Structure formats: structure tokens, C-alpha cells
Amino acid sequence: MRSLPLIFLGVFFTLALSWVGIVLVGHLQLGDLEPASAVLVNQEAEPIAGVFFRDDRTGAYRMGANQPGEPVFPIQLTGSAQRGKRIYESMGCIYCHSQQVRRQGFGSDFERGWGDRQSVPRDYIHHERVMLGTMRTGPDLSNVGLRYSELWQHQHLFNPQITSPGSIMPRYAFLYEVRPISEDRGPSPRAIQIPDAFHPGPGLEVVPTQRAVDLVAYLMNLRQDYDLPEIRRAE
Template identity: 35%
Template sequence: MFIALGISWAGLVIGTRAQYASLRPHYDDNESASFPQRQAGVAAQGQMVYEDLGCVSCHTQQVRRAGIGSDKARGWGDRQSVARDFLYDSRPQLGNARIGPDLSNYAARAKDSGMTPDRLYAYLYNGHNGMPAYPFLFEKRPIIGERDAHALNVKLPAGFEIAPTRRAEQLVAYLLSLNHTYEFSEAQPVVHGTAEGEGETK
């Protein structure tokens, strides 16, 4: 029994380390930057809020390669997710169910669709397209001085506002940091050579 457990442990832990421990960020000369990039502090904190709320139960963060599912056709990503994408994630939120859309490239989609932090706050407060509401991420409070820049547009007694809490700000920052649109060589389609020396992409 101990031998069987030892072999299993070696295969899972040592084998995985042998495959991925040497991964490093990729430096892109055209961008003069390395990818993936570390998340800013507030976004990194938002990942913990995302995990705490169980968002991984309904959303994945792993785009499947062409030929396996329709992720690209849905606009969730132009390439498959690879291990290097999660180089700086201490707890990757891969998920295994898609009650909601994949979020790997949510920041890029949000930018293209004009999604703003304020619209995201409204979705979190009210729920959206089957997504549950999270009103506990907001607080009703008296307006002291100026109105909060991200106060929701809801009907309240005069002198009060509904504003996002720190946890809501962290979660929105995290969602708007999810962007794996850079290119890695290992994410490219496999090219098989032919007898004439030409390649056929599978």
C-alpha cells in the first residue's frame, strides 16, 4: 500500500514539478514586456474574494483549443490556455463547470464591449442573466461630503447611497485583470510535416 501511494505521489508531485518547475515568463520584444504579468495588489486580493464567493463553481478560466468545444467561436479566446498563463497564480481558478461563461479573457471582452466598473458593480448588486446577486458586497450609508464615485443608481431616501465595499472593489479589479490574449509558442496549433516538407495544421 505504501509503495502504491509513493508511486502515485511521485507521479503527481515530482512528475508535475519536472514538467512545469522550469517555466518562466516570456519576454516579448515587440511589447518590451514579459508575460504573464503579476496582478496588482488589489486584483490579487480580488482573486481571494472570487474564491471565497465560489465563483469557480459556475465559471471556468481555461479556454479549450480549437477542435475541442466551441470556446473560440463563443469569443472566449483566440488560443488555448496553457500552464504558463497561471505562472503567478497561487491558486488557479480553473473550474470545471460552465453555468456562466469562461472568464480567462474577461478583461479583453469587457474592453471591447464597453464594460465599465460601474456596470460590473450593478451586475454584482442586482444579478445578471442567471448570475445571483451579491448585495452584501455593498453598503447603504449616509452621504458625507461628495457622493461615492461608484455609488449605484438606485432609489434611496435623500442623503443616502449604496456604495461598493472594499471586497467589491477587489473583485471587480480582479475580473478586469483577466487577460490572456498574449501569445505563447506552446499555445500554437501543432504542425505536422508532410512528405513534401509542407505543414498541415491540425
């Protein structure tokens, strides 16, 4: 093994192999997923079970089409929620929170109420940045939008101890403005309610900045509560 070209060919092809196998084939298999209706139909517009159906004439397996008139999922995030995703990314939420529900029987994701169906690749097709996460210092957030109110989210971000005593989540108070209540206009309609024990003081109010509003909009949109053809929720 002395020849540079030979060593190079070897190291090139070994890495090329895994790139083709994992990334390229993964892309070929998953790269063209589109939003789908809960039930797909065959060419006679009859509902089918799952994603593929057998074409009676040719005998080939073909992918079903979306059911006309039915809503398709997942939905693209827009506006505030879209911007909030960037805040989620820049604060590094991914290092403590996953966004993936594992199947029942593998871990305790269902039992913890993190979801009632497994996450599938189609759930993520609109995510410009897929943040599945690898750590659960905090709960999974795939369906956090279904679990709490906007007020809860704001209070929790302002100081997690308000809603979750003992939590080791950092506070994101810097996303909120603590300011004196205006004497002319009175309290801001956007100010959030803070329990007395955590309130910054009399005559002050806590108003979310645009970033906090966006982040909460994003969190409220984290939900996998729709059916997809490849996976139906347990009845």
C-alpha cells in the same frame, strides 16, 4: 496475503507511483516555468519558432531565451487585484466559473468568445491559487477582463439581473453599501450607477466596499491576450 509489511509495501508503492507520475513529474515538467516573451531566441539571438531550438554545435535541443527588450508575460497581479483574488476564492466563484480556454475544436470556447487562444500552463505561474474550475454554470472567465467594463462588473455583482436578465448567478449586494446621499458633500464619486428598476430608492446611493473594488480589479485583470512562445494566436 497475510503479512502486514507486505500489504503495506503494496499500498505504499501503488500510491507512490501515481504521486510520482502525476504530481512529481508534473512538477518537474512545469514547476520552473518563467514569464516569457512572445518569441524566444537561440544563443545567436535569432528568433526561433516555439520553445526549443536545436543547438548546431552539440546537436542537443535547448530551451530558447527571452528576447532582450521585449515584454514578458504573464504579469504578476498586484495590490487591489491581488486582494480581489482572495474574495473570488472565498465566495466560491470557482464552483460555477472556469478559468481555462480549451483549444478550438474541443468544445465551443472560441466560438463563445471566451478566448482566441488555448490556455497553457505558463498562463498560471503567478496564480498563488490556481482555480481552473470544473463547472460552467456561468461562462468561462479567463478573459472576462477584456469583455466588460468596470461599471458592468459592479452592476452585475450588485444584481446580475441588471446586466444579465434571467441569470441564476447570486447577487453580491452585500459587497455594496446602500446609503443615503450625503447632504453636505453630495453623491459619492465612488457610487455606481444603478438603473431605476433596480435602484434601492430616491436619496440613496450604492457604493462599492473595498472588497467589491478589489474583486472587480481582479476580474478586470483576468485576460490572456498576450502571446506566448508555445502558442501563437490565430492570425
